[in-house]
Amino acid sequence: MNYDAVTELALSRGFYFPSCEIYADAQAGFWEYGPLGVALKNRYIELWRRELVRRDGMLEIDGSQIMSKSVFIASGHLNSFNDPIVRCSRCSSVYRADRLVGEAINAIVPERIADEELYALIQKHNIRCPKCKGELSNVSRFNMMFKVSIGADGSEAYLRPETCQSIFVDFARLFKVMRCKLPIAIAQVGKSFRNEIAPRQSLIRLREFYQAEIEVFCNPKRLDDIDRFDEVKDVMLRIQDSNGMHEVTAAGAVSNGIIPNRLIAYYLALLNDFYSKTGIDMSRARFRKLADDEKAFYATVAYDFEVETSLGWLELVACNYRSDHDLRGHMQVSKENMEVMDADYGDGTSKVLPHVFELSMGVERSLYCILEHSLYDDKENDRLVLRLKPYLAPIQVGVLPIVKKDEVEAKAKEIFRMLRKDIDAFYDDSGSIGRRYRRLDEIGTPYAVTIDRQTLDDGTVTIRDRDTMQQVRVRIDDLKDELSIRLKMP
RNA sequence: GCGGGAUUGGUCUAGUGGUUAGGAUGUUGGCUUCCCAAGCCAACGGCGCGGGUUCGAAUCCCGCAUCCCGCACCA
Numbered sequence: 076m077n078y079d080a081v082t083e084l085a086l087s088r089g090f091y092f093p094s095c096e097i098y099a100d101a102q103a104g105f106w107e108y109g110p111l112g113v114a115l116k117n118r119y120i121e122l123w124r125r126e127l128v129r130r131d132g133m134l135e136i137d138g139s140q141i142m143s144k145s146v147f148i149a150s151g152h153l154n155s156f157n158d159p160i161v162r163c164s165r166c167s168s169v170y171r172a173d174r175l176v177g178e179a180i181n182a183i184v185p186e187r188i189a190d191e192e193l194y195a196l197i198q199k200h201n202i203r204c205p206k207c208k209g210e211l212s213n214v215s216r217f218n219m220m221f222k223v224s225i226g227a228d229g230s231e232a233y234l235r236p237e238t239c240q241s242i243f244v245d246f247a248r249l250f251k252v253m254r255c256k257l258p259i260a261i262a263q264v265g266k267s268f269r270n271e272i273a274p275r276q277s278l279i280r281l282r283e284f285y286q287a288e289i290e291v292f293c294n295p296k297r298l299d300d301i302d303r304f305d306e307v308k309d310v311m312l313r314i315q316d317s318n319g320m321h322e323v324t325a326a327g328a329v330s331n332g333i334i335p336n337r338l339i340a341y342y343l344a345l346l347n348d349f350y351s352k353t354g355i356d357m358s359r360a361r362f363r364k365l366a367d368d369e370k371a372f373y374a375t376v377a378y379d380f381e382v383e384t385s386l387g388w389l390e391l392v393a394c395n396y397r398s399d400h401d402l403r404g405h406m407q408v409s410k411e412n413m414e415v416m417d418a419d420y421g422d423g424t425s426k427v428l429p430h431v432f433e434l435s436m437g438v439e440r441s442l443y444c445i446l447e448h449s450l451y452d453d454k455e456n457d458r459l460v461l462r463l464k465p466y467l468a469p470i471q472v473g474v475l476p477i478v479k480k481d482e483v484e485a486k487a488k489e490i491f492r493m494l495r496k497d498i499d500a501f502y503d504d505s506g507s508i509g510r511r512y513r514r515l516d517e518i519g520t521p522y523a524v525t526i527d528r529q530t531l532d533d534g535t536v537t538i539r540d541r542d543t544m545q546q547v548r549v550r551i552d553d554l555k556d557e558l559s560i561r562l563k564m565p
Numbered sequence: 566g567c568g569g570g571a572u573u574g575g576u577c578u579a580g581u582g583g584u585u586a587g588g589a590u591g592u593u594g595g596c597u598u599c600c601c602a603a604g605c606c607a608a609c610g611g612c613g614c615g616g617g618u619u620c621g622a623a624u625c626c627c628g629c630a631u632c633c634c635g636c637a638c639c640a
Binding site for chain 1: 566575577591592593598599600601602603614615629631632633637638
């Protein structure tokens with residue numbers, strides 16, 4: 076299905092909708108999760124915990140969203156998480172100053188060039204607005220972080236632009252108190268904030284959004300020494316690099332150099348396993364190796380996990396080898412030692428400043444892809460079906476009396492009460508049975524339990540399967556078990 | 566941020582200055598109904614915000630905001 080269909084479903088059934096929408100000064104880039112959306116998100120996160128955090132023995136933390144200025148001096152965000160821009164004084168078009176100059180003088184402009192130098196170049200070469208030939212303003216900076224002031228004296232701080240900085244800041248303590256050994260992964264799911272110039276497309280580019288990030292701390296000399304690699308060596312990965320698309324096993328990708336080491340291959344494989352269980356069509360997904368000019372300022376090697384949608388290829392997860400960029404930065408600014416002890420591998424030292432490989436996941440984008448890949452227009456049966464994996468469905472089972480008559484209704488309510496504490500169940504007795512099935516189909520409810528006259532005679536009910544519309548009859552005594560089996564996480 | 570288009574019940578939409586603002590769908594209640602959006606009755610619910618023009622504005626003009634498309638930007 077396409078973006079419009081997903082958006083209409085989201086609005087009409089309360090998966091998500093614009094924030095502050097009753098006010099005219101509502102800002103773009105902020106969206107709310109409704110009841111179905113938050114349930115879907117929670118189940119998605121639970122699958123993430125299962126397939127990544129627990130599977131790999133990661134530590135999970137939950138850090139502050141507001142962090143002090145020093146954090147972002149150390150991380151480089153105050154200097155690098157902003158773009159030099161110039162504005163045309165006539166048509167007020169805005170351009171990236173470094174790129175404009177680079178194109179005009181046909182040379183590469185260094186990343187760390189000062190604004191004054193950039194402006195000097197603009198004047199020296201008489202660079203004008205590409206659109207209207209108007210004069211360009213002074214170079215200014217647009218920082219993507221939201222600044223906040225704390226307390227009565229208004230101390231400067233920032234909303235975190237990525238969740239991972241808490242992990243780096245907390246690393247030294249966590250390593251000690253959790254008795255860690257390299258390699259160790261630390262995970263966090265939470266909100267991040269970026270002051271995007273042009274938020275677009277509902278959940279795709281937000282100013283406030285959830286990230287689920289994993290930072291793997293490792294000894295840079297031991298990147299091929301991963302005990303658990305055998306678990307994933309046969310996982311098939313689709314990897315695109317400058318030589319084209321490769322469909323290879325994790326082990327094959329390492330041996331022929333498509334992936335530089337086993338550590339990266341191992342975590343890409345875990346991520347692949349996770350996404351293959353979300354219901355995203357993996358034949359429309361790939362890991363794309365980024366070229367040097369696409370990478371973030373801190374990355375030395377980067378793969379994006381991308382999924383094809385009606386909006387084109389969407390980046391869901393940035394997988395960056397950040398080397399020691401972050402720990403080194405925090406070590407220098409805070410004077411806190413971030414080195415840890417590892418085994419002595421024969422070079423006479425066991426002290427190491429860990430390197431980091433990260434999996435930085437955009438939660439909203441992932442949920443959007445799941446919705447788009449799951450939504451199906453079943454023309455044969457004249458219905459819209461959200462074919463979510465049962466374990467991700469916001470409402471897991473509908474409980475429906477076949478007719479609204481005293482005895483059947485009472486029995487149905489009794490069964491609903493029996494289920495509701497263990498299973499996300501929804502009771503519905505309004506309208507015809509077909510209409511109620513359709514409503515459940517549209518929000519992705521995988522099963523419907525129907526109570527009919529036979530229930531009163533022999534204590535059985537039917538379970539209807541959303542995708543096949545087939546029904547099986549089970550005893551009420553077995554119902555909870557029957558449903559639990561079907562709803563189990565994979 | 567630039568250019569273009571758009572904004573009417575929860576959702577989709579008709580409406581070129583005077584309409585009781587229409588329909589579909591939905592929701593609620595009732596009747597009917599024992600398996601896939603059936604039918605009947607009733608009810609609920611709307612012109613993005615702010616200015617202006619006009620005797621009169623959903624409709625014309627200006628500003629703002631949001632949404633969509635393209636450009637630019639994007640960890």
